[in-house]
Amino acid sequence: MAEKPAPAEAVPAPAGAEILVLVAHPELEQSRANRRMLLAARSLQAVAPPGRIEVRDLYALYPDYLIDVAAEQAALAAAKLVVWQQPVHWYGMPPLLKLWLDDVLAFGWAYGPGGTAVRGKDLWLVATTGGPEDSYRPDSYNRYFFDAFLPPYEQTAALCGMRFLPPLTLHGAHKASEAELAAHAEVYAAKLAGYPDWPEIDSVEPCVECEVPLTARPIDNVMEPV
Ligand SMILES: Cc1cc2nc3c(=O)[nH]c(=O)nc-3n(C[C@H](O)[C@H](O)[C@H](O)COP(=O)(O)O)c2cc1C
Incomplete structure (x- = not known):
């Protein structure tokens, strides 16, 4: 019989770490x-030196969807590698991760004039899909290669000056065997442990400059009384 995974107990997180994993x-x-x-x-976090890795389970932290923006920005500012670990939902990210982006990657902080807080960091998307790899083809029911769904992630990284690392994807997660799931988790942990010494990292394109001009926004946001 398949071994039941242990409960996902939270390990006390260090105050800011080089690798920030957002689940x-x-x-x-x-x-x-x-x-x-x-x-x-989390197992890696438990044995790594302080300040190496912090794992934040967003749905556990914010069941009410009220994100602590200051705490998230502090965690983000300390990181060199930011990981977005998520199942693919409707060809994109689950709603709380989207809200995290809306709230945390603020204009003037993460992008736009003066918004340099995450510039130079690496962003790594770690995603799982229900659809198997061969469903992500023009002749199958997902119609597009999986890469076609990545530009919003890649451009979000670019707008904020982050380098978008090649995603780690597990397709067909519904039907993956226990052995495949275990092997995938091991690959994931090994990549986290080895960062930034990844063989492919030097061939990743540097982030393109995306300056948002001052004129892109109104001078102020003060609403006229109606
Ligand atoms: C609301 C919802 C939307 C989903 N949308 C997609 C999708 O667009 N493409 C896909 O391949 N799988 C989709 N799935 C399947 C999930 O990606 C899949 O259940 C998940 O990756 C499995 O990982 P888990 O075992 O950690 O839950 C969706 C699942 C849910 C619940």
């Missing part, structure tokens, strides 16, 4: 893949 899964208790991956990242 966004709305139903982690139902998860086969992301739960294992979260546990693998």
Whole structure:
């Protein structure tokens, strides 16, 4: 019989770390893949030196969707590698991760004039899909290669001056065997442990400059009384 994964107990997080893993899964208790991956990242956190890795389970931290922006920005500012670990939902990110972007990557902080807080950091998307790899083809039901769904992530990174590292994707998570899930979690943990010494990292294109001009926004946001 398959071994039941241990409960995803939180390990006390260090105050800011080089690797910031943000996990966004709305139903982690139902998860086969992301739960294992979260546990693998947490196991690494437990043995790594202080300041090396911090794992934040966003749905556990913010069940009410009220994100502590200052805490998230502090964690982000300390990181060199930011990981977005998520199941793919409707060809994109789960809603709390989207809200995290809306709230935390603020104009004038993460992008736009004076918005340099995350510039020079690496962003790594770690995603799982229900659809198998061969469903992400023009002749199958997902119609597009999986890469076609990545530009919003890549451009979000670019707008904020972050380098977008090649994503780690597990396709067909519904049907992956226990052995495949375990192997994938191991690969994930090994990549986290080895960062930034990844063989492919030197061939990743540097981030393109995306300056948002001052004129892109109104001078002030003060609403006229109606
Ligand atoms: C609301 C919702 C939307 C989903 N949308 C997609 C999708 O667009 N493409 C896809 O391949 N799988 C989709 N799935 C399947 C999930 O990606 C899949 O259940 C998940 O990656 C499995 O990981 P887990 O075992 O950690 O839950 C969706 C699942 C849910 C619940």
